[in-house]
Amino acid sequence: MPEEVSVLGSPAAQFKEEALIRRIKGGERDLFYELIRPYERRVFAAALAILRNEADAEDAAQEAMLKAFKHIDQFRAESRFSTWLIQITVNEARMRRRKDHANIMEPIVDQQDEEGNYTPRDFADWREIPLETLERKEVRQKLAAALASLGEKYREVFVLRDMQHLSIEDTAKALGISTASVKTRLLRARLMLRDLLAPGLGGSWSTSASFEKGVKPW
Amino acid sequence: MVVRCEEVWREISNYLEGEIDPILRTAMEEHFRECERCAAVLEGTRNVIELYGDERMSEAPLGFSHRLRRRLQENMVPRRRTFLGWMVAAAATALVAGSIELAHSSVFGRPAPRSEHAQPGKGVPPDMMVVVATEGKTFHVRGCPFIHDKARLQTITAREAMREGYTPCVRCMKKYLSS
Numbered sequence: 001m002p003e004e005v006s007v008l009g010s011p012a013a014q015f016k017e018e019a020l021i022r023r024i025k026g027g028e029r030d031l032f033y034e035l036i037r038p039y040e041r042r043v044f045a046a047a048l049a050i051l052r053n054e055a056d057a058e059d060a061a062q063e064a065m066l067k068a069f070k071h072i073d074q075f076r077a078e079s080r081f082s083t084w085l086i087q088i089t090v091n092e093a094r095m096r097r098r099k100d101h102a103n104i105m106e107p108i109v110d111q112q113d114e115e116g117n118y119t120p121r122d123f124a125d126w127r128e129i130p131l132e133t134l135e136r137k138e139v140r141q142k143l144a145a146a147l148a149s150l151g152e153k154y155r156e157v158f159v160l161r162d163m164q165h166l167s168i169e170d171t172a173k174a175l176g177i178s179t180a181s182v183k184t185r186l187l188r189a190r191l192m193l194r195d196l197l198a199p200g201l202g203g204s205w206s207t208s209a210s211f212e213k214g215v216k217p218w
Numbered sequence: 219m220v221v222r223c224e225e226v227w228r229e230i231s232n233y234l235e236g237e238i239d240p241i242l243r244t245a246m247e248e249h250f251r252e253c254e255r256c257a258a259v260l261e262g263t264r265n266v267i268e269l270y271g272d273e274r275m276s277e278a279p280l281g282f283s284h285r286l287r288r289r290l291q292e293n294m295v296p297r298r299r300t301f302l303g304w305m306v307a308a309a310a311t312a313l314v315a316g317s318i319e320l321a322h323s324s325v326f327g328r329p330a331p332r333s334e335h336a337q338p339g340k341g342v343p344p345d346m347m348v349v350v351a352t353e354g355k356t357f358h359v360r361g362c363p364f365i366h367d368k369a370r371l372q373t374i375t376a377r378e379a380m381r382e383g384y385t386p387c388v389r390c391m392k393k394y395l396s397s
């Protein structure tokens with residue numbers, strides 16, 4: 001069966017999505033998989049941002065999608081389906097996180113004052129990390145480790161906005177916070193990541209013994 | 219208008235989002251030309267956004283879609299069914315054989331091959347490293363010209379590939395096919 005290609009979020013895709021939701025509500029339940037398919041990765045990424053563990057994130061993502069399926073009748077067309085789905089995922093992941101005792105281990109950076117000004121640490125000329133290096137698994141792992149070291153409230157915002165490309169407004173809705181908070185946390189997350197990826201400052205890059213202090217692994 | 223470094227750092231994110239008033243934008247552009255430190259912060263932040271925004275950074279684990287679909291199917295089946303009901307359902311499922319959906323069905327045990335045309339492999343060394351595309355159906359040796367979706371490849375062992383329902387490529391894995 002040839003697959004229809006429609007750009008995510010385009011009016012055509014939106015129209016197709018609304019039609020799908022009507023049919024599912026009307027009883028054609030097996031169309032649900034088609035409805036969530038474009039958002040699978042986004043749902044997983046949102047769960048991973050909160051839980052930081054792939055197995056837990058996968059389980060939470062599956063559970064969230066099952067909940068969306070069971071409550072599809074409660075979905076109202078005034079909000080976007082993707083935002084609604086991410087909201088359910090965020091709630092599911094946060095609930096699991098609260099139950100989890102690892103909670104206490106939240107990194108210290110989380111206790112930083114969100115409103116206070118952040119001073120970048122590394123002013124060395126930024127040597128660009130080329131996109132091609134993402135082909136290498138160890139580079140992706142390093143980037144993921146840097147992200148995992150941020151506090152939850154920064155991770156959530158950064159993942160939804162900069163990795164899953166939600167708008168500022170949709171990020172705010174999905175997380176239940178104001179757009180002003182999204183902007184403040186986003187700034188902080190970006191600057192912290194930049195610091196973590198800059199060489200020679202005891203960031204995640206220099207903790208590996210495989211390359212010398214101050215030398216980037218590419 | 220002159221801006222200080224501290225103000226530049228506070229506004230750098232909005233600057234990159236394009237959400238900033240034109241006067242401040244001009245002042246910041248001026249500042250970046252003169253201040254190497256802030257220029258480095260700007261370049262680094264832009265680089266961070268570009269790297270993490272790449273879809274290679276947001277991969278779901280191998281087999282994620284397959285397992286999700288299976289879990290949804292298990293939960294879409296009405297809970298209480300009589301024996302007769304099950305027989306009717308099984309017969310109905312058999313009637314739609316030929317549909318690709320069948321390949322994903324959990325009714326017939328797991329792992330189901332991802333393609334209904336697939337031939338199972340015989341004697342594929344389980345630890346051989348092979349490549350698969352997340353949405354694909356077959357596994358290949360790296361560099362096989364018959365890989366369709368070259369952008370989204372993952373390298374795994376043949377054992378994992380078979381467990382996830384991938385079947386051997388009829389070209390590069392020819393010697394392992396049973397017929």
